Amino acid sequence: HPARFALDPAFTVAPVDPRLFGSFVEHLGRCVYTGIYEPGHPAADGDGLRTDVLDLIRELGVTAIRYPGGNFVSGYRWEDGVGPADERPHRLDPAWRTTESNAFGLAEFMGFLGKLGPQAEPMMALNLGTRGVTEALELQEYANHPAGTRLSDRRIAHGDPEPFGIRLWCLGNEMDGPWQIGHKDAEDYGKLAAATARAMRMVDPDVQLVACGSSGRSMPTFGAWESTVLQHTYELVDYVSMHAYYEEVDGDRDSFLASAADMESFIGSVVATCDAAGARLKSDKRINISFDEWNVWYMQRSQQEARDNPLDWPHAPRLLEDNYSVTDAVVLGSLLITLLRHADRVTVACLAQLVNVIAPIMTEPGGPAWRQTTFFPFAQASAYGRGRVLRVEPESPVHATARHGEVPLLHATAVRDDETGAVTVFAVNRDQHHPLPLEVALHGAAADLAGVVEHSVLTDPDPDATNTLAAPERVVPRPLAGTQITGGVLRTTLPPLSWNVIRLT
Ligand code: AHR
CATH class of the missing domain: 3.20.20.80 (Glycosidases)
Incomplete structure (x- = not known):
């Protein structure tokens, strides 16, 4: 789920x-x-x-x-x-x-x-x-x-x-x-x-x-x-x-x-x-x-x-x-x-x-x-990430790890720009193999957020890929399509093993 x-x-x-x-x-x-x-x-x-x-x-x-x-x-x-x-x-x-x-x-x-x-x-x-x-x-x-x-x-x-x-x-x-x-x-x-x-x-x-x-x-x-x-x-x-x-x-x-x-x-x-x-x-x-x-x-x-x-x-x-x-x-x-x-x-x-x-x-x-x-x-x-950190209490599927016990697959926070009201969600999907669907309910003043400016994702079919002198731009963040707000809820899917920045205005 x-x-x-x-x-x-x-x-x-x-x-x-x-x-x-x-x-x-x-x-x-x-x-x-x-x-x-x-x-x-x-x-x-x-x-x-x-x-x-x-x-x-x-x-x-x-x-x-x-x-x-x-x-x-x-x-x-x-x-x-x-x-x-x-x-x-x-x-x-x-x-x-x-x-x-x-x-x-x-x-x-x-x-x-x-x-x-x-x-x-x-x-x-x-x-x-x-x-x-x-x-x-x-x-x-x-x-x-x-x-x-x-x-x-x-x-x-x-x-x-x-x-x-x-x-x-x-x-x-x-x-x-x-x-x-x-x-x-x-x-x-x-x-x-x-x-x-x-x-x-x-x-x-x-x-x-x-x-x-x-x-x-x-x-x-x-x-x-x-x-x-x-x-x-x-x-x-x-x-x-x-x-x-x-x-x-x-x-x-x-x-x-x-x-x-x-x-x-x-x-x-x-x-x-x-x-x-x-x-x-x-x-x-x-x-x-x-x-x-x-x-x-x-x-x-x-x-x-x-x-x-x-x-x-x-x-x-x-x-x-x-x-x-x-x-x-x-x-x-x-x-x-x-x-x-x-x-x-x-x-x-x-x-x-x-x-x-x-x-x-x-x-x-x-x-x-x-x-x-x-x-x-x-x-x-x-x-x-400049402004005020919003209190984010995710409900997430979990998995077991040897060192840290059971951990949520989603790790996330959100920061609101005090002047513009724009909100940026930062989220990691810790699951190496499966995408993670995410729903964010926008309450209070966040209900005014109407659009997704950008969903940027850092992920790769090769999780060991690096940037080097020979290939300095092998890994870069890329835009991800399909992230939308409908009926006061942001819906997206975080790729496996990924860092995500979702900017909302
Ligand atoms: O950052 C490398 C080293 O790590 C620092 O010199 C030291 O403070 C720490 O042990």
């Missing part, structure tokens, strides 16, 4: 924070070098930024961009990346066993954001691995103080008279992970994060701060870590971070297609942990979620590659360059649906990462740039 839900604009989840469509640029592999920055490339501008990549990033519609790491940041000295290019040191990056040239740094990053346009915003990660309060304050002064102090005047001397105005800061990265340079236990990290937050707020009470949550749900300290960190930081931070990556394991595609079930309950657990911490402190303040690393990542493959080929400190090698399939794109779409469905508490999210490294955009050094399959659901969600 068909899957069904009702849409009524009187029942909403929350407005969508534009920062939900964030991404991540780390000094890792070829994300920066030969990714966004490649002086001498035929498409590079005067600052060495690849204009072909800038165009694709604009089309992708990313907002907040987290920088400069990731694991990289926990050994990074921001001072290495500012000032005259020929005075910048080369350094070892122990996190990825590569050499960092520091040709690209803070000013180059801010210049890159400026070229992306006003929707692009920095999300600056601080090194709380090998460094602490002093260096955080120094970076804040260099970046944000107008003038008249040693560090702000240094920025001006380096060619940036205007302060960068960075509002959103991450207090370290994955500090719970034993792999993290300067890894700490929850007590030590919580105290350091609190001290750093307190000092930064003394300079600027309006900074927005993210405390590190667990680097994954499977961490042995998950839950306890968040509780302890929040005990120290609750009144001082705005967000707790979450990170999650999904991959297909042992050919179990049904479980992989249901990855969002894990993400949903992970979000529920962290929200509950944050609220419990607030209740204990009798605080009225609410901590939100910064889901600042999420994606499909074939991590087992990356780990095997690292074992087979320990790196001898190269500069910008090919690392973590996953080539995404149609199936991966459908899963990524489903993860986006999850983030939107939790827009009341998830108000920052960063697709990790942006270019070349587990990324929606790929480049060839000296050659072209192209869109991976995963580019499309993100670009469509960012373009049409």
Whole structure:
């Protein structure tokens, strides 16, 4: 029988924070070098930024961009990346066993954001691995103080008279992970994060701060870590971070297609942990979620590659360059649906990462740039998922999965544009083999929706199809005919294993 839900604009989840469509640029592999920055490339501008990549990033519609790491940041000295290019040191990056040239740094990053346009915003990660309060304050002064102090005047001397105005800061990265340079236990990290937050707020009470949550749900300290960190930081931070990556394991595609079930309950657990911490402190303040690393990542493959080929400190090698399939794109779409469905508490999210490294955009050094399959659901969600998330409670046929138990075949959400009243439905059919009929009853103000502007679908007879350098447009979304509104009900059929965007006015 068909899957069904009702849409009524009187029942909403929350407005969508534009920062939900964030991404991540780390000094890792070829994300920066030969990714966004490649002086001498035929498409590079005067600052060495690849204009072909800038165009694709604009089309992708990313907002907040987290920088400069990731694991990289926990050994990074921001001072290495500012000032005259020929005075910048080369350094070892122990996190990825590569050499960092520091040709690209803070000013180059801010210049890159400026070229992306006003929707692009920095999300600056601080090194709380090998460094602490002093260096955080120094970076804040260099970046944000107008003038008249040693560090702000240094920025001006380096060619940036205007302060960068960075509002959103991450207090370290994955500090719970034993792999993290300067890894700490929850007590030590919580105290350091609190001290750093307190000092930064003394300079600027309006900074927005993210405390590190667990680097994954499977961490042995998950839950306890968040509780302890929040005990120290609750009144001082705005967000707790979450990170999650999904991959297909042992050919179990049904479980992989249901990855969002894990993400949903992970979000529920962290929200509950944050609220419990607030209740204990009798605080009225609410901590939100910064889901600042999420994606499909074939991590087992990356780990095997690292074992087979320990790196001898190269500069910008090919690392973590996953080539995404149609199936991966459908899963990524489903993860986006999850983030939107939790827009009341998830108000920052960063697709990790942006270019070349587990990324929606790929480049060839000296050659072209192209869109991976995963580019499309993100670009469509960012373009049409702006406004207010409507409460969608589907009734759907289910099937059993080995990892997530019984899951609905339909995963869906809908977003309404406050100004025009237009509604976009985002829907995934998790069934690999069968089409899924769908009926959406349009209630309340949604009854005024009369027409289907477009039903775009990403699916393929070959669910493993990818876009590559040789065939960069093998997979693209295509219009689907036959979706109609009759008698106040939208009727359609979602193809097997598909990502769907249905725009209604
Ligand atoms: O995004 C790749 C890596 O994944 C990041 O550097 C780290 O924070 C996470 O473990």
